Amino acid sequence: MPVSVEVPETVEDVVGALGDDGAVVIAGGTQVMPRLNTEVTGIGTLVSLRRAGLGGITVDRDDATVGAATTLAQLGADDRLAFLRPVVESIASPSIRNLATVGGNLFVAQPYGDLAVALLALDAEADLAGAGAAARAVEDLVHDGPPAGGVVTAVRFAIPQTFRYVKAMRRRLNSGSIVTVAAALTVEDGTVTAARIALGGAGPAPPRAPSAGAARIGGPLDAERAEAAGRAALEDAEPFTDAYASAWYRGRVLPVHVRRALIGEAA
Amino acid sequence: MRSRVIELTVNEEPREFLAPPGSTLLSALREQLGLTAAKRGCAQGTCGTCTVLLDGEPVMSCLVPVETVDGASVATLEGVQRPDGALDEVQAAFLEGFATQCGFCTSGMIMAAEALLASNPAPSRDDVVRAISGNVCRCTGYESIINAILDAAERRAAVTG
Numbered sequence: 001m002p003v004s005v006e007v008p009e010t011v012e013d014v015v016g017a018l019g020d021d022g023a024v025v026i027a028g029g030t031q032v033m034p035r036l037n038t039e040v041t042g043i044g045t046l047v048s049l050r051r052a053g054l055g056g057i058t059v060d061r062d063d064a065t066v067g068a069a070t071t072l073a074q075l076g077a078d079d080r081l082a083f084l085r086p087v088v089e090s091i092a093s094p095s096i097r098n099l100a101t102v103g104g105n106l107f108v109a110q111p112y113g114d115l116a117v118a119l120l121a122l123d124a125e126a127d128l129a130g131a132g133a134a135a136r137a138v139e140d141l142v143h144d145g146p147p148a149g150g151v152v153t154a155v156r157f158a159i160p161q162t163f164r165y166v167k168a169m170r171r172r173l174n175s176g177s178i179v180t181v182a183a184a185l186t187v188e189d190g191t192v193t194a195a196r197i198a199l200g201g202a203g204p205a206p207p208r209a210p211s212a213g214a215a216r217i218g219g220p221l222d223a224e225r226a227e228a229a230g231r232a233a234l235e236d237a238e239p240f241t242d243a244y245a246s247a248w249y250r251g252r253v254l255p256v257h258v259r260r261a262l263i264g265e266a267a
Numbered sequence: 268m269r270s271r272v273i274e275l276t277v278n279e280e281p282r283e284f285l286a287p288p289g290s291t292l293l294s295a296l297r298e299q300l301g302l303t304a305a306k307r308g309c310a311q312g313t314c315g316t317c318t319v320l321l322d323g324e325p326v327m328s329c330l331v332p333v334e335t336v337d338g339a340s341v342a343t344l345e346g347v348q349r350p351d352g353a354l355d356e357v358q359a360a361f362l363e364g365f366a367t368q369c370g371f372c373t374s375g376m377i378m379a380a381e382a383l384l385a386s387n388p389a390p391s392r393d394d395v396v397r398a399i400s401g402n403v404c405r406c407t408g409y410e411s412i413i414n415a416i417l418d419a420a421e422r423r424a425a426v427t428g
Contacts (some may be wrong), residue, residue, distance in 0.1 A: 003289035005334040033330040034311035093401025173400040
């Protein structure tokens with residue numbers, strides 16, 4: 001079925017166009033277009049974010065704001081946010097990262113969406129426009145899906161003192177996640193005082209791992225506590241079976257990768 | 268829904284055409300402009316045989332609604348050869364290194380290679396592997412493709428150096 005394409009030049013016009021029957025947001029197109037190209041979708045109108053002014057990254061001291069239509073390639077190229085480069089480079093291929101956007105990554109089905117896992121660990125918030133336009137935790141959006149009649153305009157997070165990231169893949173490049181572990185840590189005088197850990201490949205939507213985080217707090221960054229956090233992470237995870245790995249395998253390797261992430265071991 | 272007039276600069280030539288609603292950049296190139304080097308493989312952004320350069324960056328043209336990139340600059344394999352019709356360094360290295368194999372992935376591979384060499388004229392082997400990580404070769408002859416891209420970098424350095 002042919003679809004109409006709107007390319008609004010303001011966020012207000014994006015929200016207005018989303019009122020059309022069967023209208024959906026398209027940013028990079030890496031999720032919407034495969035469906036349009038190969039399925040009957042019921043999509044009537046594509047509302048593009050390409051000209052809506054939602055790109056760009058601002059960093060003010062430790063606070064980062066990333067426009068929703070910023071591409072993964074642009075995010076990966078920003079030296080101020082270099083700690084996210086391993087996350088970006090673990091996702092898909094350069095020609096997909098030149099299209100795929102930060103906002104879109106929040107709504108990617110598992111076992112993809114590794115940036116969303118990192119943003120969960122960063123306790124990121126999202127700004128929205130349109131229906132229910134209050135700022136929302138990225139965690140809620142990741143679990144609830146795209147807001148009906150609204151659009152994510154930016155994500156905001158504080159640059160963490162210590163950030164760790166490990167993704168287990170079937171291939172070294174351009175592969176979905178077996179398990180992904182992202183951790184934002186605060187270490188004071190050798191003691192972990194805050195730990196937020198999020199997981200990919202560990203549930204229908206990426207979960208936070210509060211049990212694993214709790215196991216880290218109050219002690220040094222050592223192998224013993226990292227092992228304990230890895231075991232605890234299983235309490236927060238619902239590993240699943242797909243073409244990349246079985247639920248059993250994901251459950252076996254998750255603790256290992258939590259440990260590796262926390263103590264900075266090479267994968 | 269009506270077709271829309273779209274303007275693109277394609278291989279440095281201004282082009283204007285009517286795009287049916289919702290058509291992709293790939294179908295516009297192939298069906299409206301008659302440029303058939305970019306191929307339709309998976310139509311899901313997984314295989315890379317539709318790779319073209321959009322404003323200088325490699326993208327999967329099957330994932331881009333052409334109406335969203337009105338006014339953009341697009342480079343396809345048809346624009347890679349020299350004005351006198353001679354092959355450029357990447358094409359020559361693919362031909363002589365038997366990196367084309369069955370040929371279905373070749374135009375996407377060459378465009379990914381052109382994008383790499385434009386930004387990184389002396390890539391490492393790992394840089395090359397990363398640059399073509401979105402391009403699938405089902406003949407599985409990746410080694411000859413990687414070698415050809417490294418060879419092309421040396422040929423280009425010899426010309427420009």
